[in-house]
Amino acid sequence: AAESIRLATTTSTYNSGLLGHLLSAYGENHTLEVQVISVGTGKALRMAQNGDVDLVMTHAPAAEAAFIDQGFGIEAHSVMYNDFILVGPKADPANVHGSHTVIEGLQRIAQVNSKFISRGDDSGTHKKELQLWQHLGASPTFSGYLESGRGMGHSLQMASELGAYTMTDRGTWLALKQKLHLQLVLESDPRLLNPYKVILVNPARHVHVKVDEARSFAQWLVNPEGQAAIGSFRINGEPLFVPAAE
Amino acid sequence: MRLELTKVRQSFGEQDLFVIDQLQLISGSAVHLHGPNGAGKSTLMKIMAGLQKPTAGQVKRIADADESDLQQAVIYLHQNPYLFDTNVRKNVEYGLRLQGRKDPKKVDRVLQWAGLDHLQQRQAHLLSGGERQRLALARALVLDPALILLDEPTSNLDAGSLERIEQMLKDLHQRGTGFLLSCHQDNALTKLCNQHWRLADGSLSGVD
Amino acid sequence: MRLELTKVRQSFGEQDLFVIDQLQLISGSAVHLHGPNGAGKSTLMKIMAGLQKPTAGQVKRIADADESDLQQAVIYLHQNPYLFDTNVRKNVEYGLRLQGRKDPKKVDRVLQWAGLDHLQQRQAHLLSGGERQRLALARALVLDPALILLDEPTSNLDAGSLERIEQMLKDLHQRGTGFLLSCHQDNALTKLCNQHWRLADGSLSGVD
Amino acid sequence: MNELWHTFSAAITQLASGDPMLWGIVGVSFSVSASALFIALLPALSVGFVLAYFRFPSRWALISLLNSLLAVPTVVVGLVLYMMLSRSGPLGDLNLLFTRPAMIIGQILLCFPLLVAMSLSAFQAADHRVLETAKTLGASPWQAFVTLLFEVRFALLAALVTAFGRIIAEVGSAMMVGGNILHHTRNITTAIALETGKGEFVQGVALGIVLLTLALVLNVSLGWMQSHSRVLRHGT
């Protein structure tokens, strides 16, 4: 069989279909097989730390920085970004639609004690959401605030079932929105940007990792070919990720 | 009370085991049922006790006017009795408990009758062959049944036990219980009987 | 071959069931073992057959020089025999199969001996009480054991079966098999015996 | 090896510190699974009994179906129940989704076929004379059934333990219809799923140890009863 490497990545990139799209583009000119393990950001980094994968692609800037500082990862590169949005019940009881910033929107939700589903799973999305609440002073304590402890797809379904607001990445929203009784209530705040990085596992820590192969795949991602593939990925005609290699 | 069988036929697959046109068993009677191995004695007794449906025919219990429910019981004793997985005394109490009674005096008396009083607390599955037989009998007799069908009850008994059981059956018989006894050898018990039925080659003879 | 028991004691908890100083059983002998219910006959036979360890003491098998392995077998027949959950013929074949043999002619002969040839294909659990006994016996005899310990083998047998088994045992005896028979009643089988042991009150008498 | 050892000792330390949230989660697990087992028990035993003692045309088809249901992943059972209870589902008006009663229903569905299968096999292994003896001594059908239950009690105990193990350890259905909502429907297994998803293996192992310990306490008491209530005798 051809050489293979293992990539741990978040559910948002895999479940949306982006990785399938990228790998088929990559496979046209390369024989290297990329085996994808899709888990939460925390677990992906943990697997990389243990040396069980060769590279990761995640979206949690603080955790990524710590990972590299501790010497587990090398050669971090920005690959792309997408953005987060707020969605909620069609009636929009908190009138989030009328707010100008995401902070204001969250404030309205807390004020009328609407239901809000937090993922509560330490994912990139969850960390981002907590950061935003910090702008309102403390962590949210209103009784409508529910921690689902689940992935984005399930949290969206729960919000739909319970008539709650939630914050989601755009990709999952686009993939699921037809099945949900929800609408987009807020977008396009610069605070809602969501950057993805690719990082190689440090071969000094784990001699067995296939660092050369991993690097060649990471290079492809940040080179024009890969960037073009990212840009051309669409769900229902809408682009999901914006190529952002520096 | 009276047990009545009409046009009873038992068959397995194509083969008839036996056909019996008419048969009565009344409380107070004492019958010895014999016949070769495999003739169908056990099967017939179970049909009479209502534990098994015959292939065809009817089994009826007809109560006398002045009888209580209890005295209408028809009890079948297995050839190899099954003992409940508990101690000896609880096995004897079983039937009484079902009726919500306990009657410790009677249980004591029956245990003594059966010569099991010193084994009351022993787990039933530890008993010897003869002790098992006696326990099964005691468990039935404590209920004062109207009719009792004993399937080779003497097969594992020593001379002493046999005498004991003879005495138990005599007592019961005097009080009006009827019994049907299947047994290959002639012994003290079969001598108590005033009717001798023979089941062989698919039919019953000796019925008066 | 010879079976030798030395200073064997069996007790349950505090109580001794029996104590036997010395005991021999040789192939070719014919022993009747009797004694009251619960005396320990079954227990003793199982100890002799090596199925149970006594509380204290030794059980030895001493083979004659010219004997094959097979002829050293000591088989115990349960008071209520356990039949394997398959048909009659397979039950008889069981011991032979264990040795990798089949010997259909011998199986045929033994089935005929036991009067079970017409029931060969019947599932064993469907048999009547007497048929079960005969099958258990046939299953043991097909192995030509050196010694066979029969725990009340006649308890469920009709006169015809009894005769049949008498004949079977006679045949075996002539060919040198020894047997020990526990039995409460005197009958044709016990008459074959030339020794009569009595187990009662914890000790064995009548041993020569 | 260090890593493994470290995780274990950290888990033990965490448990020893005694965390009220943790014990709340444990409470949810036990109340849900015990309720489910309690509700499913008698109906399941009755069905097992009927399948063991009555012959009817579709009998073995039914047995096969029940056995097959054991191979359906818990998440699929949860998924189907989710679609029933969802707002757009036929039972949406009951408003049960993401509540404990929904979790209980899910676990009933999961332990029912297992209890039936295991009790069926216990009843089949039972001596055919049990029911006859009970009946002839005057037992009503119900009393005869209870007698049979008593006679096969050790096998039934094993069934109970296995069923309890299945539902207390299952995550698919609890996650799907319970939703893992903190303070409401988060139980041990959904919490473990969450923590290991975060890469927090310590928490996962800690909760696993809780489950193992509690199961041990339960089993040791049962096992003690069982082993002390039986004296052996060789058959005669």
Added chain:
Amino acid sequence: MNELWHTFSAAITQLASGDPMLWGIVGVSFSVSASALFIALLPALSVGFVLAYFRFPSRWALISLLNSLLAVPTVVVGLVLYMMLSRSGPLGDLNLLFTRPAMIIGQILLCFPLLVAMSLSAFQAADHRVLETAKTLGASPWQAFVTLLFEVRFALLAALVTAFGRIIAEVGSAMMVGGNILHHTRNITTAIALETGKGEFVQGVALGIVLLTLALVLNVSLGWMQSHSRVLRHGT
């Protein structure tokens, strides 16, 4: 109701279209679970036998432990195995993580205690005379064991079916040590987890139906054998 019905019919349609990738996934599930069951079977039966027939001091402690292991979630079993097999774990050099052998090991760990518990209960329910009869007719210890297996075969079959159900339906360990890698370690249950996470209920239900159907085929054949090999007689 419409929603539910729609999902089911869509699932059936999808199955009918016959997707090679789908059948590859089914193949992974079956080969992994069948291998695990096959490897665990004999050792588990032997342990069950020893626990049923030999008395030794720690016997019931051992039984309790085995029963308790049934209550440990599959994901915890998977987690511990992951830490063993991880590059930083003690067995990292074997390079087994995220391969099918790792999944097989995980499922062996899962079905072993179940097989022991169920075979133990089958052996305990067996007649005490079975072994004595076998021995006295000349069976070696091994032959006597095989005879006993034959006598309790229906209970063992039930154990087998239950154990197979447990491991083919489990997702925690397969996900953890298999990694759900397409074409390599993605099996039915990890695929279902993936699809329901995407909100693709149709796929989840379709795979659930596959599992149910395959289990049905297996069970119907077993059930047919079983029901046709037994004639009933009332006890005498």
